[in-house]
Amino acid sequence: MIKTKIFADIVACLKKLDLKYNDNFTVEIPNVKEHGDFSTNAALINAKLNNLKPHDLALKIKEIMQKGKNYKSIDIAGPGFINFKMANSVFHRNLIQIVNDKNNYGSSNYGKRQKILLEFISANPTGPLNVVSARAGAYGDSLARIMNYIGFDAFKEFYVNDAGNQVDILGESMELRYRELHGERLDEFPEEAYHGEYIKDLAAQLSVIDGSKLFHIAEKDRLERMQNFALEAIHNMQVISLNGFDVQFDNWMSEKKLRAEGMLEEALSYLAEANCTYEKDDAVWFCSSQFGDEKDRVLIKTDGNPTYLVPDIAYHLTKYQRGFDVLIDVLGPDHHGHVSKLKAAMLALEMDISKLEVVYLQHINLIQDGEAVKMSKRAGKIVTLDDLIDEVGKDAARYFFVNRKPNAHLDFDLKLAKKKSSENPVYYCQYAHARIASILKKAKKEKITLKDFNTKNLKRLDKEIELSIIKKMLELPTILNACADHREPHRLAVYVHELAGLFHRYYGKYTIVDAKHKELSQSRLYLISAIMNVLAITLNLLGISAPEKM
RNA sequence: GCGCCAGUAGCUCAGCUGGAUAGAGCAACGGAUUUCUAAUCCGUAGGUCUGGGGUUCGAGUCCCUGCUGGCGUGCCA
Numbered sequence: 001m002i003k004t005k006i007f008a009d010i011v012a013c014l015k016k017l018d019l020k021y022n023d024n025f026t027v028e029i030p031n032v033k034e035h036g037d038f039s040t041n042a043a044l045i046n047a048k049l050n051n052l053k054p055h056d057l058a059l060k061i062k063e064i065m066q067k068g069k070n071y072k073s074i075d076i077a078g079p080g081f082i083n084f085k086m087a088n089s090v091f092h093r094n095l096i097q098i099v100n101d102k103n104n105y106g107s108s109n110y111g112k113r114q115k116i117l118l119e120f121i122s123a124n125p126t127g128p129l130n131v132v133s134a135r136a137g138a139y140g141d142s143l144a145r146i147m148n149y150i151g152f153d154a155f156k157e158f159y160v161n162d163a164g165n166q167v168d169i170l171g172e173s174m175e176l177r178y179r180e181l182h183g184e185r186l187d188e189f190p191e192e193a194y195h196g197e198y199i200k201d202l203a204a205q206l207s208v209i210d211g212s213k214l215f216h217i218a219e220k221d222r223l224e225r226m227q228n229f230a231l232e233a234i235h236n237m238q239v240i241s242l243n244g245f246d247v248q249f250d251n252w253m254s255e256k257k258l259r260a261e262g263m264l265e266e267a268l269s270y271l272a273e274a275n276c277t278y279e280k281d282d283a284v285w286f287c288s289s290q291f292g293d294e295k296d297r298v299l300i301k302t303d304g305n306p307t308y309l310v311p312d313i314a315y316h317l318t319k320y321q322r323g324f325d326v327l328i329d330v331l332g333p334d335h336h337g338h339v340s341k342l343k344a345a346m347l348a349l350e351m352d353i354s355k356l357e358v359v360y361l362q363h364i365n366l367i368q369d370g371e372a373v374k375m376s377k378r379a380g381k382i383v384t385l386d387d388l389i390d391e392v393g394k395d396a397a398r399y400f401f402v403n404r405k406p407n408a409h410l411d412f413d414l415k416l417a418k419k420k421s422s423e424n425p426v427y428y429c430q431y432a433h434a435r436i437a438s439i440l441k442k443a444k445k446e447k448i449t450l451k452d453f454n455t456k457n458l459k460r461l462d463k464e465i466e467l468s469i470i471k472k473m474l475e476l477p478t479i480l481n482a483c484a485d486h487r488e489p490h491r492l493a494v495y496v497h498e499l500a501g502l503f504h505r506y507y508g509k510y511t512i513v514d515a516k517h518k519e520l521s522q523s524r525l526y527l528i529s530a531i532m533n534v535l536a537i538t539l540n541l542l543g544i545s546a547p548e549k550m
Numbered sequence: 551g552c553g554c555c556a557g558u559a560g561c562u563c564a565g566c567u568g569g570a571u572a573g574a575g576c577a578a579c580g581g582a583u584u585u586c587u588a589a590u591c592c593g594u595a596g597g598u599c600u601g602g603g604g605u606u607c608g609a610g611u612c613c614c615u616g617c618u619g620g621c622g623u624g625c626c627a
Contacts, residue, residue: 032571041569044607054607078570079607124627166627283625294623301625308627336554337622362555363620404563407555409620411562425575427589439586482566494564508591550589
């Protein structure tokens with residue numbers, strides 16, 4: 001990395017000058033070209049320490065560093081910034097490195113094999129996945145891919161709420177549709193039941209298997225049969241939808257299973273042992289107000305059933321027990337009230353709360369004809385993940401969702417997304433990749449190959465945009481690290497778009513394959529195949545395909 | 551009321567641990583195709599970064615405060 005090399009050079013320089021220094025200065029790529037390839041605030045940061053004016057310190061540093069061959073020029077500007085222009089050979093050497101790294105370029109041990117549990121989507125198993133889940137899926141999966149690429153052990157988990165109130169309602173909804181199928185007339189379908197067409201389908205499927213024999217067994221058994229059938233079918237639907245979205249989980253954690261294994265009782269007993277529970281009004285309470293929550297919360301309701309909080313505490317307890325270093329919960333914005341309760345419980349159980357991170361994904365507004373579409377799973381008015389993939393395609397959907405930072409609202413204009421035209425930025429990125437593939441084919445036809453390529457040819461890569469492209473590609477590791485550190489994969493999406501943009505500009509300005517200038521062509525081919533490789537790597541990390549043809 | 555999140559170009563959004571002249575895409579306008587894919591490129595125009603105060607060499611970025619919007623504040627999950 002050039003940046004770290006410059007940083008080290010500056011430190012060496014400060015030492016040589018026998019100055020005090022603080023190493024919290026930075027080496028950055030300035031956003032104005034005139035300020036050089038790289039820039040540092042080292043003199044600004046360290047001037048005071050040595051009773052010097054920033055500008056004077058900058059001068060001293062410049063004098064020493066100028067002797068190095070790697071720098072084309074060193075200038076002092078503004079209040080004391082030092083701007084570096086690097087020799088072309090520095091970029092060329094780094095380009096060779098990128099090419100040699102092949103499809104591992106950018107991967108590293110940055111994560112030091114830290115174990116990360118990434119829980120996302122965790123939609124209720126009571127219906128098909130909707131666009132909110134799509135956003136969570138694109139986000140979580142991309143983040144996991146990036147983290148794993150740079151040396152973390154990221155583990156993807158989907159928590160299935162397959163027990164509790166909403167599952168009872170699911171069973172009852174099935175029962176009603178089932179009765180309907182068998183000739184019973186329903187005066188009206190209850191508002192709280194699930195209205196989606198898929199319930200009718202499931203009831204019909206069950207009817208084919210079991211016929212009318214379910215009427216002859218006990219109500220409790222019948223409801224259980226209905227529930228389990230629906231749960232399994234819906235789970236399978238969700239898995240298939242996610243496969244179509246290129247999202248796969250390492251584990252599906254079942255709440256029902258947690259209950260069966262006695263995890264709820266275990267969690268409750270731990271809380272009781274910690275003297276954090278008490279009885280009042282025929283219910284069992286958790287004194288969460290002692291741990292930063294606004295007020296105490298009910299754990300066991302008057303009817304003897306646990307509230308949703310209990311299985312969630314139990315679930316998070318297992319996260320800790322499984323030895324992860326960091327737990328990341330990806331949640332909707334409507335859950336932030338819930339997190340304070342959960343964190344209170346983890347505190348009460350003396351868990352390391354700093355390990356538990358919550359990322360809130362903000363809501364999505366679906367815009368149709370300029371108006372927000374209201375969605376409700378119970379009323380059956382949802383736009384499903386499958387619909388979305390059918391309409392705009394997997395690649396566009398994933399790009400769209402991962403292209404913005406998690407805690408920003410997202411307006412999804414269905415009409416625009418359906419257009420499937422050049423307005424969609426994902427095509428822009430993919431097209432760059434396809435274009436390069438096409439140029440490489442043409443080069444083959446023209447019999448210009450890299451066989452007799454000599455690295456000396458790289459000297460011919462001296463155009464400003466060529467050096468900019470190399471510089472951009474060298475930024476990849478920094479971008480990936482930032483994505484992981486901030487849990488913000490959208491930075492990579494922005495990056496791909498920028499890199500694709502540079503290539504398109506390059507293509508427009510210069511001819512790559514030119515039979516009359518074989519060596520020049522070879523040099524440029526070398527460069528664009530590196531670009532193609534970086535595009536493929538980054539698109540893949542975002543779960544987007546990199547087509548050879550479009 | 552209290553809590554969380556957001557407010558950047560007409561629209562949708564970027565802006566890396568504070569850095570120099572705030573950037574893209576779309577929309578608008580004007581150009582480029584005997585050409586390696588025009589799903590592209592070049593140019594023009596568009597801004598009091600929600601208002602105010604503070605911190606410092608320096609603030610879209612950090613702190614305080616006002617305003618606006620979304621969400622939360624269940625013995626629902």
